[in-house]
Amino acid sequence: MSRIGRLPIQVPAGVTVTVGDNNMVTVKGPKGTLTQQVNSNITVKQEGNVLTLSRPNEEKQNKAFHGLYRALLHNMVVGVTEGFSKTLEMVGTGYKAKAEGNGKSIEINIGFSHPVHLDAPEGLAFKTPNDTTIVVEGMSKQAVGNMAADIRAIRKPEPYLGKGIKYQGEHIRRKEGKTGKK
Secondary structure: OOOHHHOOEEOOOOOEEEEOHHHEEEEEEOOEEEEEEOOOOOEEEEEOOEEEEEOOOOOHHHHHHHHHHHHHHHHHHHHHHOOEEEEEEEEOOOOEEEEEOOOOEEEEEOOOOOOEEEEOOOOEEEEOOOOOEEEEEEOOHHHHHHHHHHHHHHOOOOOOOOOEEEEOOOOOOOOOOOOOOO
């Protein structure tokens, strides 16, 4: 059984957390503002620079919401202070990417007859440290992960040669090719 929900959230200096009507939590920090609607069964209390969540009883659904909303609020606090990033690597001959427009769009050449253009949603930015690496940055962990998954879905890594777009550090299970005649 997880004990994530019971852990207090430390709010660093420069970050303000407000709990509004209907458990609407707003977190403001140096990188921007994030909001999250918390379930009405979960109580959010702020005492000084510590944020705590509590549940009314031990029902399974309330226990699940307790851990979920604690993790979401912690990610919001980390996001407005440090931000999140996801790094993708492209493996294949001639595969390259180039960030354009101050990180607001990206052009990917991935073996199709045409380059693939993607625009960054509000709050996200692209970086390309080299031709085969893409970094997605933003303050929302969910938005960064979704955008990275969308980029990876353009050409998933295939198991025979390992070509495609993969997360940094991801291990691709390789298959043996045809064995030929014996």
